[in-house]
Every structure is written in structure tokens, then in C-alpha cells.
Amino acid sequence: MKNTAIARLLLKTKGFDISKYDRAFLKKSIQRRMTVMHCASEELYCTLMEQNEEESIAFLDSLLIGYSEFFRNSLSFAVLEKIIFTSILVKKTNSVRKEIRIWSAACSSGQETYSLAMLLKEFKKGEGEEINFRIFATDCSEVMVNDARKGEYTIDNLSNLSLKQINNWFRKQDDVYTVKPELKENIDFSVFDLLSDEFSSPPSSIFGNFDLVVCANLLFYYKPDSQKKIIGKVTQCLTKGGFLMTGETERSILMQHQLMEVYPQSAIFKIAQ
Numbered sequence: 001m002k003n004t005a006i007a008r009l010l011l012k013t014k015g016f017d018i019s020k021y022d023r024a025f026l027k028k029s030i031q032r033r034m035t036v037m038h039c040a041s042e043e044l045y046c047t048l049m050e051q052n053e054e055e056s057i058a059f060l061d062s063l064l065i066g067y068s069e070f071f072r073n074s075l076s077f078a079v080l081e082k083i084i085f086t087s088i089l090v091k092k093t094n095s096v097r098k099e100i101r102i103w104s105a106a107c108s109s110g111q112e113t114y115s116l117a118m119l120l121k122e123f124k125k126g127e128g129e130e131i132n133f134r135i136f137a138t139d140c141s142e143v144m145v146n147d148a149r150k151g152e153y154t155i156d157n158l159s160n161l162s163l164k165q166i167n168n169w170f171r172k173q174d175d176v177y178t179v180k181p182e183l184k185e186n187i188d189f190s191v192f193d194l195l196s197d198e199f200s201s202p203p204s205s206i207f208g209n210f211d212l213v214v215c216a217n218l219l220f221y222y223k224p225d226s227q228k229k230i231i232g233k234v235t236q237c238l239t240k241g242g243f244l245m246t247g248e249t250e251r252s253i254l255m256q257h258q259l260m261e262v263y264p265q266s267a268i269f270k271i272a273q
């Protein structure tokens with residue numbers, strides 16, 4: 001993108017800091033909006049943004065890509081189920097605080113959070129004993145948080161789930177599958193911006209101290225400075241020996257920050273000793 005075009009865009013969006021986003025990601029987002037708005041050049045698109053408030057909003061919304069899936073990275077979730085949860089539970093047996101605390105830090109429309117809750121509820125059933133856990137699910141977009149809280153999905157959204165999971169955890173009405181209250185009971189949803197300077201962890205969690213933070217599929221939208229800030233924030237509120245799970249394509253970013261992958265390709269990390 002030409003420097004003049006990006007300068008005009010920065011000017012237009014001065015109430016919202018787009019300079020934190022990765023340049024290639026910004027360019028792709030602009031090109032997507034140009035196609036939608038039938039704009040032949042970046043210059044024309046910037047002029048359109050200057051004249052049209054609705055398009056400014058549509059562009060800023062397009063930066064918060066909310067795509068998600070249940071059990072999005074199957075290997076990470078398998079490692080969570082088979083290794084990580086057991087390790088956290090062993091730690092808990094010797095701890096005063098028995099509750100497992102998890103932060104789903106960019107929860108989008110809830111698929112990641114409900115996948116974690118399903119694993120923990122099903123784990124409990126296998127062991128014949130309840131697992132005491134709480135998941136704090138946050139996103140910077142209020143729209144996403146409201147969608148996540150509602151927990152309404154189409155059958156296409158559920159394609160990674162078994163029939164047993166669909167029957168156990170969803171209620172079907174017409175073509176809408178809604179998450180049952182028993183899967184929501186251990187989850188707190190709230191709005192939280194990972195780049196905010198105000199709070200180090202979601203206020204709803206009171207003191208942070210998470211055994212696991214899932215911060216997946218958002219780092220690659222940001223420039224290295226912002227990535228560093230987010231990684232600093234999520235690692236600082238882990239308990240000693242806590243785990244950080246990220247997206248498959250973000251593993252290399254984490255490896256540059258003194259984090260050690262617990263199992264090859266798992267995208268689950270521990271602070272290196």
C-alpha cells in the first residue's frame with residue numbers, strides 16, 4: 001500500500017489506533033473492503049472512508065476477524081486432554097486452592113471456550129468425580145462476547161463434534177443448536193481488551209492466577225510490539241508452572257519469547273526455566 005494511502009487511513013481512524021496491526025494484515029483487510037465496495041484503487045477507498053462513516057465502521061469491524069471452530073487445533077486439544085489436565089490435577093491435589101482456573105482470552109463466539117468446558121466435564125465423567133473448574137472467557141468485541149454467551153450455532157458450526165457431544169451439550173430448536181445451561185455454569189463471559197493498559201487480567205477473575213491461558217489465533221494480526229505486550233500480559237497471570245495455549249500458526253512467535261513447547265507441534269507452552 002502506498003504511504004499516502006496508509007497515512008490517510010491512519011488519519012481517518014485516529015480515534016482507533018490501527019497502527020498496532022500488522023501491515024500485511026491491514027493491506028489484506030483494505031483489499032477485502034475494496035472488493036466489497038467496488039473500489040478500483042486504495043486512494044479511492046480512502047476517499048470513500050473519509051466521506052462515509054458507515055464504511056469506516058465496517059472497515060474497523062473487519063479488523064476483528066472472529067472466525068472460530070470447536071476443537072480448532074485437534075492436536076492441542078488432545079494434548080490438553082491426555083497430558084495437561086492430568087498434570088494440573090496432580091498439582092491441585094497438593095494445593096489449598098482446588099479449583100482449576102482457565103482464561104480463554106480471545107473467545108470470539110465461544111467455540112474455544114465451550115470446547116474446553118466439554119473436555120473438562122467429560123473428563124470428570126470418565127473419572128467418576130467432578131472436576132472443580134472455572135473458565136473466564138473474554139474478547140475485546142462486545143458483539144462476540146454476547147454471541148458467545150448466547151451459545152447458538154448452526155449444524156455446520158458443529159462439524160468437529162461427535163454426535164454424542166451434540167446430544168449431550170446442545171438443545172436443538174428448528175435449525176439452531178443452543179449450548180445447554182450445564183455447559184455454561186462454569187464459565188464467566190466478559191469484555192476485555194488484551195492491549196488495555198488498565199488491567200493485567202480480566203477484572204471478573206479478581207486475581208488472575210490461571211493454570212491455563214488460551215490465547216489463540218489473534219497474535220498474527222498484530223505488530224511485534226503489540227504481540228509482545230499481549231504475551232507479557234497472559235504469561236504474567238499464569239500460576240507457577242502454568243500453561244499457555246496458542247494457535248498452530250503462532251508457535252514461532254511464542255518460541256521467540258522464552259517459552260518452551262511442552263510437546264512438539266502442540267502449541268502449548270510453559271515458561272522456560
Ligand SMILES: C[S@@+](CC[C@H](N)C(=O)[O-])C[C@H]1O[C@@H](n2cnc3c(N)ncnc32)[C@H](O)[C@@H]1O
Nearest residue numbers: 064066067068106108140193194195216217218
Ligand atoms: C480469529 S478469532 C480467534 C478465536 C479463538 N481464539 C480461536 O482460536 O478460534 C480472533 C478473536 O480475537 C479477538 N481480538 C482481537 N484483538 C483482541 C484484543 N486486543 N483483545 C481481546 N480480543 C481480541 C477478536 O475480536 C476475535 O474474536
